[in-house]
Amino acid sequence: MKIQNTKPILLTIILLMIIPGCNQSKIDVYQRLIHHANSVKVINTHEHQRHPKDLGYNKSNFWTLLNHSYLMSDFISAGGTFYNANQIDTISLNQFWEKNGDFLNYAANTSYYQHFIKGINICYGLSETNFTKEGIEQLSFQIEKNYNNYDEWFNECFQKANFETMLIDQFWDNHNLDVNNKYFTLIFPVNKLVYDAAPAKLVYTDKDKHFQKFIQYSGTDKLNTIDDYLAFVDFMLQSAMEKGAVGLKNSMAYGRSIDYEDVSYDKAKVLFEQSPQLAPEEKKALEDFVFHWILEKAAEYNLPIQIHTGYLAGNGNQLDNGQPVKLNNLFLQHPDTKFDLFHGGFPWTGEFTALGKMFPNVYLDLVWLPQISKQRALVTFNEILDCVPYNKILWGGDCQFIEESVGSLEFGKQVLCEVLAKRISKGQLTEENAKRIITAVLRDNAKSLFDI
Numbered sequence: 001m002k003i004q005n006t007k008p009i010l011l012t013i014i015l016l017m018i019i020p021g022c023n024q025s026k027i028d029v030y031q032r033l034i035h036h037a038n039s040v041k042v043i044n045t046h047e048h049q050r051h052p053k054d055l056g057y058n059k060s061n062f063w064t065l066l067n068h069s070y071l072m073s074d075f076i077s078a079g080g081t082f083y084n085a086n087q088i089d090t091i092s093l094n095q096f097w098e099k100n101g102d103f104l105n106y107a108a109n110t111s112y113y114q115h116f117i118k119g120i121n122i123c124y125g126l127s128e129t130n131f132t133k134e135g136i137e138q139l140s141f142q143i144e145k146n147y148n149n150y151d152e153w154f155n156e157c158f159q160k161a162n163f164e165t166m167l168i169d170q171f172w173d174n175h176n177l178d179v180n181n182k183y184f185t186l187i188f189p190v191n192k193l194v195y196d197a198a199p200a201k202l203v204y205t206d207k208d209k210h211f212q213k214f215i216q217y218s219g220t221d222k223l224n225t226i227d228d229y230l231a232f233v234d235f236m237l238q239s240a241m242e243k244g245a246v247g248l249k250n251s252m253a254y255g256r257s258i259d260y261e262d263v264s265y266d267k268a269k270v271l272f273e274q275s276p277q278l279a280p281e282e283k284k285a286l287e288d289f290v291f292h293w294i295l296e297k298a299a300e301y302n303l304p305i306q307i308h309t310g311y312l313a314g315n316g317n318q319l320d321n322g323q324p325v326k327l328n329n330l331f332l333q334h335p336d337t338k339f340d341l342f343h344g345g346f347p348w349t350g351e352f353t354a355l356g357k358m359f360p361n362v363y364l365d366l367v368w369l370p371q372i373s374k375q376r377a378l379v380t381f382n383e384i385l386d387c388v389p390y391n392k393i394l395w396g397g398d399c400q401f402i403e404e405s406v407g408s409l410e411f412g413k414q415v416l417c418e419v420l421a422k423r424i425s426k427g428q429l430t431e432e433n434a435k436r437i438i439t440a441v442l443r444d445n446a447k448s449l450f451d452i
């Protein structure tokens with residue numbers, strides 16, 4: 001009787017000794033992986049960094065940063081009112097907080113809020129879990145000071161986060177081919193070239209500096225035929241390459257559905273001649289033709305194309321515009337073009353993963369997903385590891401200012417390391433392989449795909 005009674009007690013004691021040990025070793029593995037991730041010089045596949053001067057700000061503070069952050073859409077979603085960041089010159093921080101503080105607090109649970117505060121904490125050496133009225137006052141003082149010497153501040157944060165380069169999409173100035181190569185690598189957005197096909201004859205005049213160069217280069221001063229227009233598109237792609245572009249970008253889901261039907265050259269030729277008097281479906285057909293044509297050029301010039309899929313930033317748009325499966329025909333028709341699919345296709349993360357599994361030319365980019373939903377990023381990264389070889393997984397930030405990019409990288413690292421540490425603890429992966437995967441996702445895969 002005595003012996004039987006002591007058995008459960010002994011077992012409990014042994015378990016109590018083992019379980020904390022297990023947890024401790026899991027934490028240790030996670031910390032070692034984070035330490036490794038911090039040592040990787042990151043090649044960030046996607047950013048929209050803006051200089052505060054270009055945004056027209058005389059002064060920056062917490063509210064100007066918020067205005068250009070993703071958190072702004074949760075603030076609006078909570079019921080807050082959009083404000084013009086230039087108002088900060090006329091309204092006190094106190095008044096701003098009185099009017100907006102509640103809506104900011106309602107968003108304290110979201111990944112947008114959490115990665116934003118994470119970036120602020122890292123860059124400013126803080127350990128806040130919530131923004132408060134007093135905290136924002138102190139922070140705004142620091143932000144204003146740092147932004148007075150923005151170039152130095154940007155460099156400090158960039159180095160602290162251990163970025164090597166950011167692939168930049170200057171969507172606000174589509175045909176701007178100039179970037180600061182110390183920090184950025186050019187990605188050429190093709191949206192405008194696709195959209196402009198229909199009214200091309202009206203859009204491109206000799207006032208456009210690129211069109212002027214095209215006239216000198218080709219001797220063609222009018223875009224009368226589809227061939228003239230395609231020659232111009234080709235000229236722009238070559239100009240971008242001369243300026244160091246390593247890839248193309250399509251974010252057309254913000255304006256239309258990403259299904260691109262196969263339109264014949266003969267049909268496109270007639271439509272171009274009829275433009276700009278085209279019905280909406282005819283305009284779409286002409287755009288579809290031009291995009292297919294660009295995809296062929298992308299293969300010829302070895303320029304991978306990044307495509308926005310899934311959820312759309314901001315408040316109010318057509319969610320299903322960017323459903324990843326709509327791209328399926330492109331992967332079949334253009335096997336030599338390399339596609340870098342963005343954002344985990346959220347909320348269609350399963351579709352996104354399946355496409356990466358099916359096609360050797362389809363790469364899966366976690367860009368922005370950890371900031372949209374960290375939980376979904378954890379599930380998706382784990383599912384991708386089940387389905388897709390790790391040389392096809394990439395990471396990017398997708399932010400307008402440096403503090404938010406730093407917070408995004410931290411979230412990205414946490415997602416990678418949490419999933420990988422769990423796999424190690426279950427005996428499914430060695431620590432050595434986990435470290436290889438981290439280096440691949442944060443650096444090597446982008447280096448190889450974009451030939452950097």
Ligand SMILES: [Zn+2]
Nearest residue numbers: 046048169398
């Ligand atoms: Zn973007």
